[in-house]
Amino acid sequence: MSDWAPPTPAMPPPPDPNAPAPMVEVTNVTKAFGDVVAVSDVSFRVGPGVTALLGPNGAGKSTLFRVMCGLTPPSQGTVRVLGADARADREVRGRIGLAPQQDALFDRLSAHRFVEIAALTHAVSEPASAADRALELVDLDPRVDKPVGSYSKGMRQRVKLAAALVNDPDVLILDEPLTGLDPVQRNRMIRLFHDLGDQGKCLLVSSHVLDEVARIGSNVLVIAQGRLAASGDYRALRRLMDDRPLRLRINADRPRDLAAALVGGSFVDGVSVSADEVIADTTDIDRFGRHVAAVAKELDVRLYEVQPTDDDLESVFRYLVERRR
Ligand SMILES: Nc1ncnc2c1ncn2[C@@H]1O[C@H](COP(=O)(O)OP(=O)(O)OP(=O)(O)O)[C@@H](O)[C@H]1O
Numbered sequence: 425m426s427d428w429a430p431p432t433p434a435m436p437p438p439p440d441p442n443a444p445a446p447m448v449e450v451t452n453v454t455k456a457f458g459d460v461v462a463v464s465d466v467s468f469r470v471g472p473g474v475t476a477l478l479g480p481n482g483a484g485k486s487t488l489f490r491v492m493c494g495l496t497p498p499s500q501g502t503v504r505v506l507g508a509d510a511r512a513d514r515e516v517r518g519r520i521g522l523a524p525q526q527d528a529l530f531d532r533l534s535a536h537r538f539v540e541i542a543a544l545t546h547a548v549s550e551p552a553s554a555a556d557r558a559l560e561l562v563d564l565d566p567r568v569d570k571p572v573g574s575y576s577k578g579m580r581q582r583v584k585l586a587a588a589l590v591n592d593p594d595v596l597i598l599d600e601p602l603t604g605l606d607p608v609q610r611n612r613m614i615r616l617f618h619d620l621g622d623q624g625k626c627l628l629v630s631s632h633v634l635d636e637v638a639r640i641g642s643n644v645l646v647i648a649q650g651r652l653a654a655s656g657d658y659r660a661l662r663r664l665m666d667d668r669p670l671r672l673r674i675n676a677d678r679p680r681d682l683a684a685a686l687v688g689g690s691f692v693d694g695v696s697v698s699a700d701e702v703i704a705d706t707t708d709i710d711r712f713g714r715h716v717a718a719v720a721k722e723l724d725v726r727l728y729e730v731q732p733t734d735d736d737l738e739s740v741f742r743y744l745v746e747r748r749r
Pocket residue numbers: 457460461462479480481482483484485486487488525
């Protein structure tokens with residue numbers, strides 16, 4: 425998954441015989457809760473390194489992660505982690521580390537005890553020293569004996585990550601691990617992800633923040649409304665997003681005159697007008713902006729504001745989902 429790839433169709437493409445074996449392989453996975461389809465026909469493969477799973481709240485990221493870890497069965501489709509079905513294969517389950525989104529820590533325990541318990545559940549030998557090492561990896565002092573209930577949000581995130589790391593897993597599934605971290609902690613954490621990826625581990629890291637994703641990893645899976653909306657290299661994805669149609673709101677003193685002059689003009693895909701504004705669609709924002717300014721000058725129309733109406737992340741996701749249909 426190093427280059428831009430169109431979204432995976434219902435049938436995944438045949439595997440490249442020269443590609444390394446995927447560490448996680450999700451094939452046509454659907455997960456429904458009654459009438460709610462949380463994940464819909466998602467397919468992808470990932471290998472070693474860091475892959476970001478980007479999607480707005482409610483997109484299905486946590487559900488997909490839970491299915492991948494074998495915590496809940498898919499309604500349809502298959503998941504293979506390290507070549508096996510995590511639900512059926514105990515050994516493989518032990519090679520997956522999950523840091524869930526929920527802040528499910530036992531508040532009265534110390535961080536060390538919490539992580540040590542995680543080590544015990546994985547039957548790690550010498551759980552106390554494994555907990556020391558995992559806490560040190562995430563920059564927490566294992567000797568601190570305070571209850572985790574007194575920790576900051578960022579520290580609690582790191583305790584969860586230490587618990588996920590304690591059995592030295594090959595596959596790490598991290599659900600919104602950067603939430604609540606300050607910029608310094610965030611940078612350290614991202615560096616740690618890359619170090620682990622460089623060691624050959626497979627990390628899947630979810631986020632709903634587009635700009636954060638660029639730093640998490642160059643490989644990105646975008647999930648929206650339960651579907652895989654796009655996958656591939658972050659820069660290609662960003663270009664695709666930048667090329668998407670934009671809807672602009674133009675406030676001017678004579679909107680009707682301006683709209684009439686814009687209809688059919690260069691870089692204008694559509695125009696509508698109301699009492700006090702023009703709404704215009706374009707796929708070339710820079711040239712469109714220059715065109716509007718030139719037209720307004722020619723007509724002696726006063727421009728107050730030219731603003732995207734839908735330049736938010738939700739619209740990006742909508743666009744990506746719609747172009748798949
Ligand atoms: N156990 C469940 N029962 C019913 N519906 C569920 C269940 N778990 C998730 N859903 C629904 O599935 C959809 C996807 O939720 P999910 O938590 O996977 O999304 P997400 O991308 O992780 O978002 P968030 O970051 O807000 O948790 C949502 O509509 C959610 O309400």
